[in-house]
Amino acid sequence: MKRYFITGLLIWVPLGITLWVLDLLIGSMDQTLTVLPAAWQPHAWLGMRIPGLGVILTLLVIVLTGVFATNFFGQKLIDWTEALVARIPVVKSIYGSVKQVSDTLLSGSGHAFRKVLLVRYPHPQAWSLAFQTNVPDEVARMLPEAHVAVFIPTTPSPVNGFYFYVKKSEVIELDIPVDRALKYIISMGVASGETRPGIQQ
Template sequence: MKIKSKFVWSQLIKYFGQGLLFVVPIFATFAVLYYLFQKLDTLLNLDIPGLGLVIIIGGVTIVGFVGTRLVTTPAFKGIDRLINRAPIVKIIYSSVKDLLEAFVGSKKKFTEPVIIKINNDSDVSQIGFLTQTDLTDLGIKEGFVSVYVPFSYSIMGNVYVVPRVNVKKLDSSPTETMKFVVSGGITNVKEQRKEKEIK
């Protein structure tokens, strides 16, 4: 009985931790943007609705533009190296950086939607994105690839290492595939394509 209650508590703590990882970054982002929006509107003291929001969006875009220009400079590389020396900060920083680059950077990763079979004895398949084709650096033999499988209604997901023969490319675009998986299969790919054609 004690073992069962310990297991339940450990699972609850695990889920709580995962919930924090999901909620805190989103809440923090909206809180910062809301705070900046309020401050800008107060400082400017102009009766123009949404001016603060326009300035924030413009500011973030400018930071992105300047950031892409500084990426190749020694100063940026020096800061990058400095952060990567800090033990715990390095893990968080590099993970977030890699994830952001995978979505919006020059090193986009989620560009190859695929369907995979986890078990050869079953017809059940999962939709995901091919992220790595060479895993020998991890000590995994050739012929295996890594596939990111996002969860429905979440930004989280799992990474599976499967034989290359179990992976088939999909005809849908990365955006259509991500929407389909994250929506729990509710998004209609055909309707999305029709909407694009109308636009």
């Protein structure tokens, strides 16, 4: 009986959590429908709420924004808006930092999170997974030898972590993709890099 119960849990727990996360994401995106006038909202002319319509609206807005931003007039408007934001004292710091990170991660033009490393943390006898980022020139000039900038994410939330400069000679570069390393971190090391068919009993 215990064996059957555990087998059932192994099926329903990941499925339930996946559906729960999807429900949260879709529910959050559906909130974008509230920006529409009341008469335009789907429930006003359909008489019912259809989950997922907000996802379509969100994707449509993102794609249309991308199309607009790639033409001459759109780029000029974006440049003017960013120049305006850059003049607002507190906003410019927040926007500038977030934009730099998003440009690096999403555009693929930078070198952030391109390598997975092993670094000694939190003490010399332990190793932690880390992602190599960029060392600012001002910092590199002050360091006596070659260093790498590393971001050490926390488990199970990789969006938080620690940022360090470590001697290049004291790190180990791993030949694994970033997404697999993130999988290790999020699952707290439970998930392996290989997919095993079936259920281990």
